[in-house]
Amino acid sequence: MTDRSTPPAIRLTDSIPFIRPQSHLLDNGLTVCFLEGGSEDIMKIELVFLSGSYHQNDPLVAFATTKLLGAGTVKMSQEQISEMLDYHGASLQLNPQKDIVSVGIHLLGKHLRPLLGLLQEILLQPLFPAEELQTFLKNQQQIHIINQKKVQHLARTIFNELIYGEAHPYGYRVKTEDFEGMERESLLQFHRNWFRPANAFCIVSGHLPANTGKLLESCLGSGSWGASEVASPPVYPLISPGSRKVFLEVPGSLQSAIRIGKQLFNRTHPAYHRLKIANAMLGGYFGSRLMQNIRQDKGFTYGIGSNLVSLLRNGYFFISTQVGTGVRQAATNEIYKELHGLRTRPASHSELDTLRNYLSANFLRSFDGPFAQSERLKERLVFGLDFAHDEAYIKELLSVTPEQLMEVAGNYLHEDGMMEVVVGK
Amino acid sequence: MVSYEKHSLPNGLRILVHRDDTTPMAAVNILYNVGARDEDPERTGFAHLFEHLMFEGSKNIPDYDRRLQHAGGENNAFTTNDITNYYLSLPAQNLEVAFWLESDRMLGLAFSEEKLATQKNVVVEEFRQSFLNQPYGDAGLLLRPLAYEIHPYRWPTIGKDISHIQEATLEEVRQFFHAHYHPGNAILSVSGNVIPEEVFRLAGKWFGELPGRKTPQRKLPAEPLQRKQKRLVVQREVPQHQLIMSFHTCSRLHPDFHATDLLSDVLANGDSSRLIRKLVNHKKYFSEANAYVTGSLDPGQLVISARLHKGVDPVHAEEILWKELALLAGEPLGERELEKVKNKVETTHTFSESNHLAKAMNLAYYELMGEAGLLNLQMEKYARVSPERLQKVAAGIFTEKNASVLHYEKANGIKGKEIIQE
Numbered sequence: 001m002t003d004r005s006t007p008p009a010i011r012l013t014d015s016i017p018f019i020r021p022q023s024h025l026l027d028n029g030l031t032v033c034f035l036e037g038g039s040e041d042i043m044k045i046e047l048v049f050l051s052g053s054y055h056q057n058d059p060l061v062a063f064a065t066t067k068l069l070g071a072g073t074v075k076m077s078q079e080q081i082s083e084m085l086d087y088h089g090a091s092l093q094l095n096p097q098k099d100i101v102s103v104g105i106h107l108l109g110k111h112l113r114p115l116l117g118l119l120q121e122i123l124l125q126p127l128f129p130a131e132e133l134q135t136f137l138k139n140q141q142q143i144h145i146i147n148q149k150k151v152q153h154l155a156r157t158i159f160n161e162l163i164y165g166e167a168h169p170y171g172y173r174v175k176t177e178d179f180e181g182m183e184r185e186s187l188l189q190f191h192r193n194w195f196r197p198a199n200a201f202c203i204v205s206g207h208l209p210a211n212t213g214k215l216l217e218s219c220l221g222s223g224s225w226g227a228s229e230v231a232s233p234p235v236y237p238l239i240s241p242g243s244r245k246v247f248l249e250v251p252g253s254l255q256s257a258i259r260i261g262k263q264l265f266n267r268t269h270p271a272y273h274r275l276k277i278a279n280a281m282l283g284g285y286f287g288s289r290l291m292q293n294i295r296q297d298k299g300f301t302y303g304i305g306s307n308l309v310s311l312l313r314n315g316y317f318f319i320s321t322q323v324g325t326g327v328r329q330a331a332t333n334e335i336y337k338e339l340h341g342l343r344t345r346p347a348s349h350s351e352l353d354t355l356r357n358y359l360s361a362n363f364l365r366s367f368d369g370p371f372a373q374s375e376r377l378k379e380r381l382v383f384g385l386d387f388a389h390d391e392a393y394i395k396e397l398l399s400v401t402p403e404q405l406m407e408v409a410g411n412y413l414h415e416d417g418m419m420e421v422v423v424g425k
Numbered sequence: 426m427v428s429y430e431k432h433s434l435p436n437g438l439r440i441l442v443h444r445d446d447t448t449p450m451a452a453v454n455i456l457y458n459v460g461a462r463d464e465d466p467e468r469t470g471f472a473h474l475f476e477h478l479m480f481e482g483s484k485n486i487p488d489y490d491r492r493l494q495h496a497g498g499e500n501n502a503f504t505t506n507d508i509t510n511y512y513l514s515l516p517a518q519n520l521e522v523a524f525w526l527e528s529d530r531m532l533g534l535a536f537s538e539e540k541l542a543t544q545k546n547v548v549v550e551e552f553r554q555s556f557l558n559q560p561y562g563d564a565g566l567l568l569r570p571l572a573y574e575i576h577p578y579r580w581p582t583i584g585k586d587i588s589h590i591q592e593a594t595l596e597e598v599r600q601f602f603h604a605h606y607h608p609g610n611a612i613l614s615v616s617g618n619v620i621p622e623e624v625f626r627l628a629g630k631w632f633g634e635l636p637g638r639k640t641p642q643r644k645l646p647a648e649p650l651q652r653k654q655k656r657l658v659v660q661r662e663v664p665q666h667q668l669i670m671s672f673h674t675c676s677r678l679h680p681d682f683h684a685t686d687l688l689s690d691v692l693a694n695g696d697s698s699r700l701i702r703k704l705v706n707h708k709k710y711f712s713e714a715n716a717y718v719t720g721s722l723d724p725g726q727l728v729i730s731a732r733l734h735k736g737v738d739p740v741h742a743e744e745i746l747w748k749e750l751a752l753l754a755g756e757p758l759g760e761r762e763l764e765k766v767k768n769k770v771e772t773t774h775t776f777s778e779s780n781h782l783a784k785a786m787n788l789a790y791y792e793l794m795g796e797a798g799l800l801n802l803q804m805e806k807y808a809r810v811s812p813e814r815l816q817k818v819a820a821g822i823f824t825e826k827n828a829s830v831l832h833y834e835k836a837n838g839i840k841g842k843e844i845i846q847e
Contacts, residue, residue: 004485004529008521009497017449036477040779042772049654070696078706086763089772091695108772142712142732145664149560158430210555252662254558255550287494299546302554323553324546354495361497361516368448369779 019104026221027199037370043206047102051194067094071132099312141179155257256424261318343410345401436637437609451617459605483530517618528631582837616785637656692716750823757812
């Protein structure tokens with residue numbers, strides 16, 4: 001019989017298969033980075049503009065501008081654009097966020113030429129036709145109305161408002177009427193102001209055809225694409241809210257959504273790496289204390305987790321779960337117990353060892369192939385960081401002590417400073 | 426093209442290996458040939474509940490997840506109506522840990538009343554979170570028993586009712602394990618930075634000594650040919666009416682499957698697809714529309730759903746959809762439109778070939794369907810679908826009597842009313 005009581009020996013990964021990006025600055029100010037790798041004929045082009053909902057004058061303008069890039073251009077109708085994308089087996093990933101918007105396309109390398117031409121067309125010459133805008137807003141309004149029936153969605157939006165305030169773009173809660181009365185002029189203006197090469201970078205990753213650089217330069221390096229200076233973004237002061245609790249009753253709920261957390265800082269903060277490790281121990285993976293206690297031991301929920309979110313101008317921490325309404329209070333108590341435990345109960349040797357191994361492999365996974373690496377590169381470029389920042393995380397991971405984790409939790413995740421939102425019953 | 430090597434153990438376990446040197450990781454997939462269709466009609470949701478128990482400790486290893494995390498691994502599993510599939514990925518040099526863990530839980534589980542009770546609660550919360558406490562969440566629960574009368578596809582994998590999960594006993598868990606979790610009923614596939622001979626050696630070392638058991642023959646009742654349209658109207662507290670039409674189709678293994686799959690793409694895959702272009706963007710009847718095939722191993726369904734804008738009457742919306750379907754059945758698709766949906770399939774397929782986990786999953790699934798090599802024939806099968814074939818398949822599927830129609834309506838002050846139209 002094979003000896004099953006002793007686990008096979010394991011070995012930590014000691015090197016990261018880092019692909020050094022090749023960067024070029026085009027004449028019009030657009031930075032392009034190439035990440036070459038992979039064996040299939042597939043690639044991804046992603047443009048990131050360093051402006052998002054933070055930069056808009058009215059609600060939903062960044063969202064609508066990004067989502068409607070393909071709704072019609074000077075030369076092409078919405079139908080022609082979608083037909084051309086679909087015919088070449090491609091789809092656009094239009095992803096408006098708070099600080100940035102990203103426009104991506106996954107494609108087979110053999111279709112690069114026509115699709116790059118299309119990308120140029122929709123980025124440089126969008127028209128945002130009034131009718132397409134109205135159809136889009138009406139459809140999105142319906143999705144918004146449905147989302148208002150979801151306890152999880154309500155908890156998320158109320159929580160953001162609570163920690164940032166409704167006057168700050170990070171905290172603003174979209175209203176049903178925001179989908180009405182938007183003019184295409186607002187979209188044109190947002191596009192004119194922020195969709196500029198000097199406000200953007202482009203990452204091209206995957207198996208790249210030989211002429212990729214040239215084609216890209218001829219399509220996206222055009223001097224006619226607004227080379228002028230980019231305006232400085234608006235400034236919204238951050239409020240520092242105290243500890244507050246909100247309970248929203250939704251009659252008939254079978255579950256309550258719980259969200260507990262606070263305003264914090266982003267990944268450029270000196271304590272970020274250590275706090276990220278402490279967060280993982282609390283709720284960042286299946287073996288975390290919250291998951292083990294509240295799902296695996298108590299059976300209160302299908303899932304629970306915690307996270308650190310990095311925004312460009314700030315960041316926040318949150319714990320999120322949905323639990324049966326009957327155990328809502330019990331689950332909340334356990335969450336606070338675990339927050340308390342994070343600063344008072346040191347990680348055992350085995351707990352920290354598992355956490356270290358898991359996180360270091362996860363780090364390796366985040367560098368697995370050109371597409372994964374393009375995500376890492378994007379993150380570094382948005383926050384103005386370099387690979388040394390990633391390497392510092394691994395160093396911290398290998399050297400951090402249980403005492404240091406308790407200390408960082410005590411400094412930043414003290415249970416007394418938390419905001420709490422409960423939606424349901 | 427996914428190259429692979431295959432080996433079988435005397436106890437019946439099949440092993441497939443694909444080597445991919447571009448990744449530092451390895452993926453391990455174990456497919457068990459048991460799904461919700463194999464459940465007792467009084468214990469629906471059991472295969473999925475059992476999947477949860479597979480993580481609650483095995484004969485020699487009390488803590489599967491922690492041991493895997495310790496080796497840098499990440500894992501998950503899913504249950505469908507046909508199969509239960511477990512997968513993990515970890516740094517390739519720690520591959521043997523996966524064999525240690527997976528072979529031990531195939532050898533035997535550490536059953537306990539306490540763990541069963543906890544996971545019942547977890548699954549009940551999953552049921553609530555995914556199906557009951559979501560707007561439109563129960564549409565899928567309503568559709569299956571409407572579309573199927575006899576075949577066990579008539580219940581969803583989460584189960585017919587919460588009570589079925591709550592009533593499951595430890596003895597039933599034991600029996601289920603004995604019947605379905607053994608080498609001859611499983612397919613193991615590995616992909617990533619691995620050497621096939623080494624994988625086969627590890628398979629022999631860790632799985633070789635597991636006893637082979639007889640695999641029970643499946644005797645599922647075939648769904649009789651539907652002779653009359655089935656209709657259900659329900660009213661719920663939702664913001665918009667939703668219309669769902671479901672049609673009986675062939676099985677995943679039938680030669681017409683690829684044409685059937687392409688039909689759903691013609692209808693609603695991409696902004697230029699027919700329903701999106703005409704009915705969402707142009708006519709503005711719907712705020713969203715969707716179409717998909719279930720792709721099940723026994724005869725499946727092609728499902729079309731749409732959310733209606735305010736003022737659009739569900740009866741009228743249904744007429745409009747029928748007209749679209751009649752077009753597909755009435756005339757052959759243009760060459761360019763057909764080429765378009767085939768190109769979309771090609772992109773999806775090529776991207777999946779760059780993902781070592783997807784490759785491991787696919788190899789195991791195609792092996793279950795007959796032979797892992799079938800995976801590499803898929804593109805050709807899609808390419809061979811002609812406009813005439815597509816029309817013929819559409820004409821066979823989109824008939825009135827082949828349809829199950831669910832009107833999921835916005836309640837008009839009346840709560841939870843259900844009307845079955847005869």
